[in-house]
Amino acid sequence: MIKLKPVFLGVLFGFLGNTGFVFGQNVPVIKNMNPDPVQYCADPVAVAPFISVKNFQSKDNTDGMKVSIIGYKKGEDLLLFDNVGKLSYDWNENSGVLEVSGEGDASDYEEAITKVYYENISSSKQAGLKEFSISLLDADYLPYTKHFYQYYDQKGISWSNARAQAAGKDYYGLQGYLATIRSLEEQNFILSKTKGTGWIGGSDAEKEGIWKWVEGPDKGIVFWEGLSGGKPINGEYSHWRSDEPNNQGGEDFAHILIDVNKGYWNDLPNDASGNDDAYSPKGYIVEFGGMAGELTPKLSAVAYVDVTQSIHPKLDENVVSILFCGEKKQEFKIAFTNGNPSVHLKALNTAVNIENEDSYNPIITVPNYGTYSFLLKTVDDATCEYVDTIEIGIHSQPDAIFDLDSSECYGYNLHLSYSDEYFEETEFIWYYNEAEFESGIGLDSVTIPLGFENIDRSVALKVNEQGCVDSSLALEVKVKPNIIVEVVNKEGCSPLITGFSAKTSKPAKSYLWNFNDGSTSDDENPNHKFFNPDDLRKSFDISLTVLDVNGCENTAVYDTLVKVYPVPTAGFNFVPKEAKITDSQVDFSNTSHAATLYFWDFGDSTYSAETDPAHSYEDMGVYNMSLEAVNSFGCADTIVKQVHVVFDKINPPTAFSPNASLPEDQEFRLHAKGVVNDGYNLLVFNRWGELVFESNSQEQGWDGKMRNGNFAPSGVYTWVLEYSDIMGDSHKQKGNITLLF
Numbered sequence: 001m002i003k004l005k006p007v008f009l010g011v012l013f014g015f016l017g018n019t020g021f022v023f024g025q026n027v028p029v030i031k032n033m034n035p036d037p038v039q040y041c042a043d044p045v046a047v048a049p050f051i052s053v054k055n056f057q058s059k060d061n062t063d064g065m066k067v068s069i070i071g072y073k074k075g076e077d078l079l080l081f082d083n084v085g086k087l088s089y090d091w092n093e094n095s096g097v098l099e100v101s102g103e104g105d106a107s108d109y110e111e112a113i114t115k116v117y118y119e120n121i122s123s124s125k126q127a128g129l130k131e132f133s134i135s136l137l138d139a140d141y142l143p144y145t146k147h148f149y150q151y152y153d154q155k156g157i158s159w160s161n162a163r164a165q166a167a168g169k170d171y172y173g174l175q176g177y178l179a180t181i182r183s184l185e186e187q188n189f190i191l192s193k194t195k196g197t198g199w200i201g202g203s204d205a206e207k208e209g210i211w212k213w214v215e216g217p218d219k220g221i222v223f224w225e226g227l228s229g230g231k232p233i234n235g236e237y238s239h240w241r242s243d244e245p246n247n248q249g250g251e252d253f254a255h256i257l258i259d260v261n262k263g264y265w266n267d268l269p270n271d272a273s274g275n276d277d278a279y280s281p282k283g284y285i286v287e288f289g290g291m292a293g294e295l296t297p298k299l300s301a302v303a304y305v306d307v308t309q310s311i312h313p314k315l316d317e318n319v320v321s322i323l324f325c326g327e328k329k330q331e332f333k334i335a336f337t338n339g340n341p342s343v344h345l346k347a348l349n350t351a352v353n354i355e356n357e358d359s360y361n362p363i364i365t366v367p368n369y370g371t372y373s374f375l376l377k378t379v380d381d382a383t384c385e386y387v388d389t390i391e392i393g394i395h396s397q398p399d400a401i402f403d404l405d406s407s408e409c410y411g412y413n414l415h416l417s418y419s420d421e422y423f424e425e426t427e428f429i430w431y432y433n434e435a436e437f438e439s440g441i442g443l444d445s446v447t448i449p450l451g452f453e454n455i456d457r458s459v460a461l462k463v464n465e466q467g468c469v470d471s472s473l474a475l476e477v478k479v480k481p482n483i484i485v486e487v488v489n490k491e492g493c494s495p496l497i498t499g500f501s502a503k504t505s506k507p508a509k510s511y512l513w514n515f516n517d518g519s520t521s522d523d524e525n526p527n528h529k530f531f532n533p534d535d536l537r538k539s540f541d542i543s544l545t546v547l548d549v550n551g552c553e554n555t556a557v558y559d560t561l562v563k564v565y566p567v568p569t570a571g572f573n574f575v576p577k578e579a580k581i582t583d584s585q586v587d588f589s590n591t592s593h594a595a596t597l598y599f600w601d602f603g604d605s606t607y608s609a610e611t612d613p614a615h616s617y618e619d620m621g622v623y624n625m626s627l628e629a630v631n632s633f634g635c636a637d638t639i640v641k642q643v644h645v646v647f648d649k650i651n652p653p654t655a656f657s658p659n660a661s662l663p664e665d666q667e668f669r670l671h672a673k674g675v676v677n678d679g680y681n682l683l684v685f686n687r688w689g690e691l692v693f694e695s696n697s698q699e700q701g702w703d704g705k706m707r708n709g710n711f712a713p714s715g716v717y718t719w720v721l722e723y724s725d726i727m728g729d730s731h732k733q734k735g736n737i738t739l740l741f
Contacts, residue, residue, distance in 0.1 A: 373390070544556050
């Protein structure tokens with residue numbers, strides 16, 4: 001049964017009279033083919049499962065049927081339904097009526113009424129028989145009187161007009177009349193169906209103070225005598241307001257109040273349209289049935305529900321488990337919080353085996369792990385039978401184990417995999433340092449970035465296979481030390497001195513550097529000299545192995561960390577090996593290797609970038625001639641050689657005259673670049689071998705005078721010179737000089 005919102009129940013009508021007389025083929029017939037009470041235990045039950053509807057057709061929402069709860073108790077009684085076709089449902093929780101309307105034929109409405117259900121929603125329900133009226137939508141049927149009732153809305157109508165109109169009404173062969181109310185049951189029923197203040201069939205117009213019913217089968221029955229202080233006659237029923245009737249101005253006609261003093265009777269004059277609006281009639285109530293000679297059509301049916309004190313057995317969740325982990329054979333313990341009903345357990349899967357299915361301890365064996373549906377039938381002491389569907393899960397018990405070797409040291413990323421098997425959809429929750437790292441269905445492996453911080457690390461796993469759970473202990477993870485290498489001067493020309501320093505995430509116990517040139521070091525921060533004897537750049541892969549205080553070792557390899565450039569070989573030759581000052585050009589030939597640029601320093605503050613330069617020296621001396629050869633990497637080699645520029649000889653003049661116009665021709669002076677005064681001695685002799693002049697400095701020449709200060713006579717003289725050059729070499733020259741005047 002589908003439970004939807006409470007709505008009005010439709011009514012079934014019949015077309016047969018109680019003598020079997022047929023009113024016409026178009027007269028509806030509503031019959032309850034089995035009027036025996038339906039037992040209500042705790043769950044909703046069909047009110048009239050055997051209802052029969054014939055000769056009924058509804059074309060729109062103005063026609064239909066309804067189910068009314070006789071003696072309805074709001075907050076206790078409730079009608080539910082399953083939808084049928086395009087029919088509409090309307091439940092009135094104030095009147096206890098479910099109306100069913102809309103386009104449909106007799107079969108649609110018959111199905112709709114069979115699918116109307118009663119439920120007792122009271123927390124303390126009262127046992128007893130519940131009565132239901134099933135009738136057409138246009139009238140209400142009261143089984144107590146076996147009469148039908150209709151309210152007609154017509155504001156301001158007089159009592160006499162209401163009486164006449166009621167007498168003109170016909171309900172499937174039943175003549176209408178203003179309603180007569182002779183019992184509390186009829187009073188309550190009419191009150192629950194009446195939509196407004198309206199006229200009923202009581203009057204004392206014939207004799208003031210004698211109230212009687214003037215219409216219908218009860219015509220002439222006196223029910224009250226006197227005004228408000230009067231009394232009922234022969235125990236007849238009445239429901240006057242406490243100060244009614246009061247006959248204020250010809251008030252000879254009865255009506256029932258709705259808008260104020262709900263349900264009480266009041267007396268009004270025939271034309272009461274001018275009265276207070278709350279008391280003015282809004283219509284009238286017509287009753288059908290009971291007239292002499294009438295054959296009552298089967299326009300309604302009665303149904304009964306026997307409400308028992310039974311309470312739906314409730315499984316004791318403290319005892320009953322619907323989740324089993326481990327074996328495929330399990331004992332299912334049954335217990336209830338409210339009684340001990342008989343039980344029977346049935347599996348909906350034929351592959352499931354149950355032992356002792358009628359006991360409180362059945363044994364269940366399933367073919368595979370999974371969730372299985374079972375029907376649990378219970379019967380309590382009130383013979384109420386309940387059937388519940390129970391979902392029981394029998395699943396594998398996981399073991400939260402994963403592939404971690406606690407003795408191993410791991411790197412930056414830790415890959416973990418679940419080591420056990422699982423059979424159904426399983427949730428894995430991975431933990432890192434006590435916090436959830438990642439979770440998901442089927443996530444049986446995970447990669448955790450451990451990092452290199454100096455912290456303690458742990459991993460754990462929780463496995464949930466369909467509610468069967470296992471959690472591992474937190475396992476310690478040892479991490480290889482992180483290595484950070486810093487390099488100073490990692491690229492340059494050979495030989496390259498490079499400085500290394502190491503940092504680790506945890507204190508290190510030892511270091512081992514491998515410089516990839518056959519050399520190693522166990523220093524924490526070593527310096528190393530790299531050589532490149534080749535002509536091309538050479539790279540060195542550097543590795544460092546660190547062992548930390550936890551015994552974890554890590555090796556970091558740095559490819560081509562150090563780059564060493566080749567260095568060219570500078571070389572040159574020159575000629576002559578010793579240059580004379582008188583011819584000081586030196587020719588240089590470059591013999592350098594693996595160089596592209598050259599820088600010549602001739603040692604006399606002159607330079608050249610030629611490959612094979614030539615250079616003339618202006619002065620004698622020893623020159624430190626250097627050549628810097630540079631390659632494409634900017635690496636250089638320098639070679640220095642000494643170039644000697646030496647003294648050649650003094651070229652003496654052949655004659656001089658003290659009377660010459662040029663000063664340099666007025667004396668005989670022997671001098672030259674490269675001659676030093678130290679050891680200088682010039683002697684001049686006449687033809688007789690007599691010394692006429694002597695000088696120990698090249699700055700002092702012979703002016704033609706003799707030692708006595710007089711000029712020597714013209715003629716040819718002999719000179720002898722001894723001197724040293726700046727290179728320290730000694731020389732001796734002699735020759736003749738002519739003195740002229």
